[in-house]
Amino acid sequence: xxxxxxxxxxxxxxxxxADLPDDVLDQAKRSLADTAAVAVAGTRSDLATPIARxxxxxxxxxxxxxxxxxxxxxxxxxxxxxxxxxxxxxxTVSAMPGHPGxxxxxxxxxxxxQEPRSGNELLRAFVTGYEVATKFxxxxxxxxxxxxxxxxxxxxxxxxxxxxxxxxxLDREQIAAALGIAASMxxxxxxxxxxxTKPLHSGWAASAGLTAATLAASGYTGLAAALDGKGxxxxxxxxxxxxxxxxxxxxxxxxxxxxxxxxxxxYPCCFAMHRTxxxxxxxxxxxxxxxxxxxxxxxxxxxxxxxxxxxxxxxVTGLQGKFSMEYALxxxxxxxxxxLSAFTDEAVRRPEIKEVIERTFVVEDPECSPGDPDGRRxxxxxxxxxxxxxxxxxxxxHRLQVRHAPGSPARxxxxxxxxxxxFACTEYGRLPAEHAxxxxxxxxxxxxxxxxxxxxxxxxxxxxxxxxxx
Amino acid sequence: xxxxxxxxxxxxxxxxxADLPDDVLDQAKRSLADTAAVAVAGTRSDLATPIARxxxxxxxxxxxxxxxxxxxxxxxxxxxxxxxxxxxxxxTVSAMPGHPGxxxxxxxxxxxxQEPRSGNELLRAFVTGYEVATKFxxxxxxxxxxxxxxxxxxxxxxxxxxxxxxxxxLDREQIAAALGIAASMxxxxxxxxxxxTKPLHSGWAASAGLTAATLAASGYTGLAAALDGKGxxxxxxxxxxxxxxxxxxxxxxxxxxxxxxxxxxxYPCCFAMHRTxxxxxxxxxxxxxxxxxxxxxxxxxxxxxxxxxxxxxxxVTGLQGKFSMEYALxxxxxxxxxxLSAFTDEAVRRPEIKEVIERTFVVEDPECSPGDPDGRRxxxxxxxxxxxxxxxxxxxxHRLQVRHAPGSPARxxxxxxxxxxxFACTEYGRLPAEHAxxxxxxxxxxxxxxxxxxxxxxxxxxxxxxxxxx
Numbered sequence: 006x007x008x009x010x011x012x013x014x015x016x017x018x019x020x021x022x023a024d025l026p027d028d029v030l031d032q033a034k035r036s037l038a039d040t041a042a043v044a045v046a047g048t049r050s051d052l053a054t055p056i057a058r059x060x061x062x063x064x065x066x067x068x069x070x071x072x073x074x075x076x077x078x079x080x081x082x083x084x085x086x087x088x089x090x091x092x093x094x095x096x097t098v099s100a101m102p103g104h105p106g107x108x109x110x111x112x113x114x115x116x117x118x119q120e121p122r123s124g125n126e127l128l129r130a131f132v133t134g135y136e137v138a139t140k141f142x143x144x145x146x147x148x149x150x151x152x153x154x155x156x157x158x159x160x161x162x163x164x165x166x167x168x169x170x171x172x173x174x175l176d177r178e179q180i181a182a183a184l185g186i187a188a189s190m191x192x193x194x195x196x197x198x199x200x201x202t203k204p205l206h207s208g209w210a211a212s213a214g215l216t217a218a219t220l221a222a223s224g225y226t227g228l229a230a231a232l233d234g235k236g237x238x239x240x241x242x243x244x245x246x247x248x249x250x251x252x253x254x255x256x257x258x259x260x261x262x263x264x265x266x267x268x269x270x271x272y273p274c275c276f277a278m279h280r281t282x283x284x285x286x287x288x289x290x291x292x293x294x295x296x297x298x299x300x301x302x303x304x305x306x307x308x309x310x311x312x313x314x315x316x317x318x319x320x321v322t323g324l325q326g327k328f329s330m331e332y333a334l335x336x337x338x339x340x341x342x343x344x345l346s347a348f349t350d351e352a353v354r355r356p357e358i359k360e361v362i363e364r365t366f367v368v369e370d371p372e373c374s375p376g377d378p379d380g381r382r383x384x385x386x387x388x389x390x391x392x393x394x395x396x397x398x399x400x401x402x403h404r405l406q407v408r409h410a411p412g413s414p415a416r417x418x419x420x421x422x423x424x425x426x427x428f429a430c431t432e433y434g435r436l437p438a439e440h441a442x443x444x445x446x447x448x449x450x451x452x453x454x455x456x457x458x459x460x461x462x463x464x465x466x467x468x469x470x471x472x473x474x475x
Numbered sequence: 476x477x478x479x480x481x482x483x484x485x486x487x488x489x490x491x492x493a494d495l496p497d498d499v500l501d502q503a504k505r506s507l508a509d510t511a512a513v514a515v516a517g518t519r520s521d522l523a524t525p526i527a528r529x530x531x532x533x534x535x536x537x538x539x540x541x542x543x544x545x546x547x548x549x550x551x552x553x554x555x556x557x558x559x560x561x562x563x564x565x566x567t568v569s570a571m572p573g574h575p576g577x578x579x580x581x582x583x584x585x586x587x588x589q590e591p592r593s594g595n596e597l598l599r600a601f602v603t604g605y606e607v608a609t610k611f612x613x614x615x616x617x618x619x620x621x622x623x624x625x626x627x628x629x630x631x632x633x634x635x636x637x638x639x640x641x642x643x644x645l646d647r648e649q650i651a652a653a654l655g656i657a658a659s660m661x662x663x664x665x666x667x668x669x670x671x672t673k674p675l676h677s678g679w680a681a682s683a684g685l686t687a688a689t690l691a692a693s694g695y696t697g698l699a700a701a702l703d704g705k706g707x708x709x710x711x712x713x714x715x716x717x718x719x720x721x722x723x724x725x726x727x728x729x730x731x732x733x734x735x736x737x738x739x740x741x742y743p744c745c746f747a748m749h750r751t752x753x754x755x756x757x758x759x760x761x762x763x764x765x766x767x768x769x770x771x772x773x774x775x776x777x778x779x780x781x782x783x784x785x786x787x788x789x790x791v792t793g794l795q796g797k798f799s800m801e802y803a804l805x806x807x808x809x810x811x812x813x814x815l816s817a818f819t820d821e822a823v824r825r826p827e828i829k830e831v832i833e834r835t836f837v838v839e840d841p842e843c844s845p846g847d848p849d850g851r852r853x854x855x856x857x858x859x860x861x862x863x864x865x866x867x868x869x870x871x872x873h874r875l876q877v878r879h880a881p882g883s884p885a886r887x888x889x890x891x892x893x894x895x896x897x898f899a900c901t902e903y904g905r906l907p908a909e910h911a912x913x914x915x916x917x918x919x920x921x922x923x924x925x926x927x928x929x930x931x932x933x934x935x936x937x938x939x940x941x942x943x944x945x
Contacts (some may be wrong), residue, residue, distance in 0.1 A: 058693035062588070063547065064534070077533065077547045083686075118532070153706035158659065182670075189628065189672050190679060192662040196706040200652075202659050202697040205690070209660060216553075220675070223528035227672040236623035236666040 010232045012253045013137065013167075014180035020133040020171045021126075023257065030452065032262035033132045035423055036096050038448045039269050040106035041464055042427040043095045045071035045434035045441075046273075046345060047088030051324070052201050056084050067115055068465035071434040075467075078115040082165075082215050085111035086208030087201075090157070092345070093327055094273040094430070095207075098261060099384050101142030102150060103157035104207060105164050105267075109134040111211040112165035114461060116172050116218070124447075124454030126172060132262060134168025134214075139261040144252035148244030150195070158193020158206030159242060165214025173222050178229070185227025186217040188238040199324075266414030269423065272343045274327040276386035277314055279410035281305045281330060284393035285337025293395060293403045294338060297361055301396045303334045304366035308374030308389035312367065315385075319362065326353040334365040338395075345433045386410060420449075440466050480702045482723045483607065483637075484650035490603040490641045491596075493727065500922065502732035503602045505893055506566050508918045509739050510576035511934055512897040513565045515541035515904035515911075516743075516815060517558030521794070522671050526554050537585055538935035541904040545937075548585040552635075552685050555581035556678030557671075560627070562815070563797055564743040564900070565677075568731060569854050571612030572620060573627035574677060575634050575737075579604035581681040582635035584931060586642050586688070594917075594924030600642035602732060604684075608634025609731040614722035618714030620665070628663020628676030629712060635684020643692050648699070655697025656687040658708040669794075736884030738856075739893065742813045744797040745784055746856035749880035751775045751800060754863035755807025763865055763873050764808060767831055771866045773804045774836035778844030778859035782837065789832065796823040804835040808865075815903045856880060890919075910936050 047053070048071040060069065060076045067081030068074070070088065075081075089095050089107030096106045113130055142149075142160045150156050166187040170180045190213040193206035221227065232238045232249070239249045261267065272282050284305075288294045307330070317329035326332045326348050336347055339361050346352060374389030390408040397403075409415040411422075418426070424445065431441035444463035447454060454460075517523070518541040530539065530546045537551030538544070540558065545551075559565050559577030566576045583600055612619075612630045620626050636657040640650045660683040663676035691697065702708045702719070709719045731737065742752050754775075758764045777800070787799035796802045796818050806817055809831050816822060844859030860878040867873075879885040881892075888896070894915065901911035914933035917924060924930075 052695075055690065055694035055696075059690050059695065065547070077535070077549070079547070079549050153711040155659075185667060185670065186672050186675065189625075189663050189667050189676060193659050194701060194706065194708065194711060196701050196704075196708075197655060197659050197698045200655065200696045200698050202656050202695075202701075205656065205695070205697075206659060209686075216679075220525065220529050224525040225522075225529065225672075225675070226525075226670045227675075228667045228670050231664060231666050231672075234666075236664065238664065238666075241623040241664060 008233070009249055009252055010181050010184050010229055011177070013184060014177045016253070016256045017133055017137065017167050017170055017180050018175070018177045020129055021174060025129065025132060026260070026263060028263045029132055029260045030128055032267065033128050033135065034448055034451055035269060036106045036135070036262070036267060037110055037128070037131055038423060038427055038445060039096055040089055040110040041070060041444065041448070042430035043092060044085055044089035044107070044111070045436050045464060046094065046430035047091035048072055048434045050088070050091035052087055052091045052204060055201065056087060060084060068461050070464045071436055072465055073467050079212050079216065082111045082115035082211040083208035085114060086211035087204045090204035090207040092273050093275065094270050096267050096269045097276060098139050098267050099387060100261065100265070101139050101156050101160055102147065102384060103142065103155070103161060105135050105138045105161065107207040108157060108161035108165050108210045108214070109138070109168045111208065112215045113168050113172055115211070115215050116169040117458060117461070121456035121458065122172060124451035124457050127457045128451050130168045130172035132260065133171040134164040135262055136256060136260055137167035138164025140252060140255045143255065144247065144249050145239060145243045146246040146248065148246045149242055152244060153195055154242065155193040155195045155203070155206050158210045159191040161207065161210035162187050162191050162213045162217070165211045166217045169215050169218035170221070173218060175218065175222055179221045181229040182225065182227045183218045183221035185229055185231035186220055186225065187214060188231040189227070190217060191238065191242065266417065268410065268414065269412045269418050271412045271418060271422065271426065273345050273348055274333070275314055276410065277311050278330055278333045279386060279412070280391040280407040281393055282333050282337065282343050283411050284391065284405040284407045285334070286341060286343070288393070288395060288403060288405060289337070289341045294341065297339050299397050299399070300338045300364065301398045302364050302366065303338045304368065304394050305330065305334065306368045306370035306373050306392040306394070309369045309371055311385045312369055313385060320353050323349040323353050330367045331362050331365045332358070334367070335362040338364070344429060387413065436464070437466065440464070478703070479719055479722055480651050480654050480699055481647070483654060484647045486723070486726045487603055487607065487637050487640050487650050488645070488647045490599055491644060495599065495602060496730070496733060498733045499602055499730045500598055502737065503598050503605065504918055504921055505739060506576045506605070506732070506737060507580055507598070507601055507921070508893060508897055508915060509566055510559055510580045511540060511914065511918070512900035513562060514555055514559040514577070514581070515906050515934060516564065516900035517561035518542055518904045520558070520561035522557055522561045522674060525671065526557060530554060538931050540934045541906055542935055543937050549682050549686065552581045552585035552681040553678035555584060556681035557674045560674035560677040562743050563745065564740050566737050566739045567746060568609050568737050569857055570731065570735070571609050571626050571630055572617065572854060573612065573625070573631060575605050575608045575631065577677040578627060578631035578635050578680045578684070579608065579638045581678065582685045583638050583642055585681070585685050586639040587928060587931070591926035591928065592642060594921035594927055596642060597927045598921055600638045602730065603641040604634040604638025605732055606726060606730055607637035610722060610725045613725065614717065614719050615709060615713050616716040616718065618716045619712060622714060623665050624712065625663040625665045625673070625676050628680045629661040631677065631680035632657050632661050632683045632687070635681050636687045639685050639688035640691070643688060645688065645692055649691045651699040652695065652697045653688045653691035655699055655701035656690055656695065657684060658701040659697070660687060661708065661712065736887065738880065738884065739882045739888050741882045741888060741892065741896065743815050743818055744803070746880065747781050747784055748800055748803045749856060749882070750861040750877040751863055752803050752807065752813050753881050754861065754875040754877045755804070756811060756813070758863070758865060758873060758875060759807070759811045764811065767809050769867050769869070770808045770834065771868050772834050772836065773808045774838065774864050775800065775804065776838045776840035776843050776862040776864070779839045779841055781855045782839055784855055790823050793819040793823050800837045801832050801835045802828070805832040808834070814899060857883065906934070907936065910934070
């Protein structure tokens with residue numbers, strides 16, 4: 006695998022003038038809008054208070070989205086990255102595997118400086134970071150994740166570094182150095198899942214990638230062969246199944262954003278619950294669900310392995326509710342509201358939900374995953390299909406199978422659905438509606454924007470600006 | 476290995492009132508003085524310009540030692556850590572293996588805030604960080620380093636985190652959380668040796684440890700069992716020879732600073748050259764060396780493996796000279812000056828040195844390492860002995876064997892030698908002499924100091940302060 010790093014640097018350098026298909030740019034806008042919105046919503050998560058305390062006493066020109074807090078570039082990247090992943094509502098890709106948007110956008114916003122950058126530059130840098138992160142993850146392979154690393158952190162740093170390097174228009178040597186520095190900054194253990202450190206992996210990778218690129222832009226050196234060979238990144242962090250030799254040729258051929266595409270979550274909970282929720286929503290629309298009293302039992306058969314990330318059968322906190330198939334079934338039967346407010350402590354603790362949850366069941370069933378029973382080729386939320394089964398008190402039985410989750414590449418969210426999510430998130434995060442509207446307008450027309458700094462002004466208005474707009 | 480992290484947290488929490496032997500405190504003062512001085516000298520290294528550019532445009536109250544630069548806490552920790560390791564002149568321990576002082580002091584200085592901290596508090600926190608880092612390194616074992624990680628980075632982060640947690644007086648739960656966060660921040664690849672990213676490992680670990688402790692102090696959570704078990708730090712970063720079960724009982728029993736002790740470098744180059752240089756200095760003092768014309772040949776026999784970190788037989792830069800046994804021999808023959816100015820590009824490129832270097836030889840000789848030929852039990856600069864051999868043009872032959880390097884635990888630098896190094900480093904770093912003197916006075920009397928903030932004022936005077944003192 007000779008010269009991977011220099012060829013990767015050449016790809017990143019060339020991104021300023023690369024021919025980007027319209028669908029790639031459109032998907033990038035969608036991911037960017039989604040990331041911004043979930044970060045604003047993240048200001049209502051359990052991270053908000055510790056993050057605000059952590060930033061108190063710091064100063065700078067860089068905004069924490071959805072707040073009036075201004076801090077240094079590094080800490081803004083850290084905070085925005087953590088908040089973007091706080092609700093587990095940010096976009097996801099199966100190849101990496103992980104959440105690239107929540108790492109890349111915060112790094113880019115923290116790289117905006119005195120010199121104005123156009124919407125085109127921001128979008129191209131975003132595409133570049135996304136492409137590098139996802140192809141890096143595919144090249145190192147799932148064994149890396151299985152060994153205990155959280156790719157969002159360990160691989161995300163290269164995506165953030167690449168995006169910032171592209172935005173700052175570093176030359177090839179500087180980019181190679183930046184990637185070398187980033188190789189010494191990759192970290193993030195999956196064992197921390199379930200604590201606030203999971204979303205911190207996004208923020209730390211954003212901050213690290215920003216630091217690596219900024220240092221290299223300042224003339225700092227890192228090895229231009231830190232990915233390759235004995236003791237290099239692939240050797241130390243990879244496994245026997247890593248295929249670094251496939252890395253370079255996979256870049257932009259096609260772009261991940263276009264194919265296989267990304268998943269933008271419709272529901273603020275574990276992706277492994279989304280197909281079941283989709284089935285429940287459709288059954289409600291069809292009139293099967295609606296009156297909780299009429300439901301004798303509600304269950305779902307899922308492919309083996311689906312329940313590994315869903316250990317909470319009787320959740321008692323909002324966070325546990327995000328990882329509970331039983332809770333999803335109970336909400337489907339009770340009221341069908343799967344919005345942000347369905348995953349708070351209060352919502353999960355409703356007595357009437359506890360009552361309904363006793364009428365639910367979940368079964369791992371090999372028949373739901375024909376040909377891939379142990380799920381080696383797909384993640385828990387994408388393999389096989391789910392089979393939702395409702396029995397009513399009048400004896401009626403209903404079944405609905407769903408193969409692809411809404412928001413997944415096979416069923417991409419329409420711009421209309423994305424707008425709905427955007428406004429639900431920004432409203433949940435208490436961003437004034439006129440600012441939310443202005444931000445989304447700006448993102449949708451990003452290729453025409455000469456100076457993207459207004460994006461931050463919209464997404465993190467300070468009081469005076471809010472007054473001026475209102 | 477149950478509950479390692481909570482017991483480690485208990486040790487760190489207890490450090491505020493632990494009974495610390497006088498020799499531990501004295502060694503801590505020595506390491507602290509040494510680290511401060513080499514960081515100031517580091518402002519003359521090749522890192523200085525990129526670091527200054529990297530910090531331009533940032534702001535804050537935190538000083539970069541040896542400069543008038545003030546920046547954010549995070550970036551000050553990063554810069555001071557990198558500068559402390561820039562000349563490869565900072566203290567070192569064989570068990571970790573690595574350079575703890577250059578990680579811990581920068582993190583502590585960046586944790587000083589509004590509330591005044593006494594010299595005792597600073598010293599205790601320094602001891603705590605040192606103890607945690609070195610025992611952590613011993614518990615994970617040398618296989619970690621051999622796999623490709625630079626322990627100064629990967630393990631240093633825990634030392635920095637522990638030191639800051641002790642200084643900020645976090646409670647046991649907060650400390651356990653901080654260690655959990657730090658486990659997701661450990662990074663640093665040895666493959667980057669030879670670039671500026673090697674010293675960056677110190678700075679990044681300092682900044683990461685500071686961030687982990689500061690986040691935990693703000694209520695941020697990390698897993699309190701992130702070191703233990705499947706997918707935990709020891710599992711993912713360790714090897715079969717790791718002994719986490721020995722970790723807790725080794726803490727403070729005795730303190731590393733007292734036994735086995737630390738090495739404070741007398742010469743600003745690779746530790747594997749120090750015994751040879753010591754022999755050359757002694758031969759000069761004995762009148763054997765002095766006139767380069769009288770030397771027919773100068774050579775050294777060293778234990779097998781010693782030359783692995785010393786690949787430059789004909790160095791052409793100051794940095795290469797730091798890793799060249801032949802250059803050390805030539806300097807010993809030529810002028811015997813092994814100070815900071817001996818390892819600049821200009822000094823290494825002197826034609827007269829090039830001429831002398833042709834009369835040197837270096838031999839890896841199993842007889843220099845009886846009982847441990849492949850050096851499994853010691854590092855390149857400590858195993859066996861070196862045997863320096865000089866032949867004069869008059870036919871005289873002289874040999875001198877040296878087992879322990881000056882500055883190593885068996886031959887600790889006297890306070891007088893340390894003062895000499897301190898002033899040589901601060902003068903090289905262009906710190907005004909009266910500030911250097913005031914800083915060293917303060918460090919020597921640290922246990923009596925009520926507010927350590929003056930230490931930074933002395934080590935990084937701004938113009939107005941400099942005027943006031945002068």
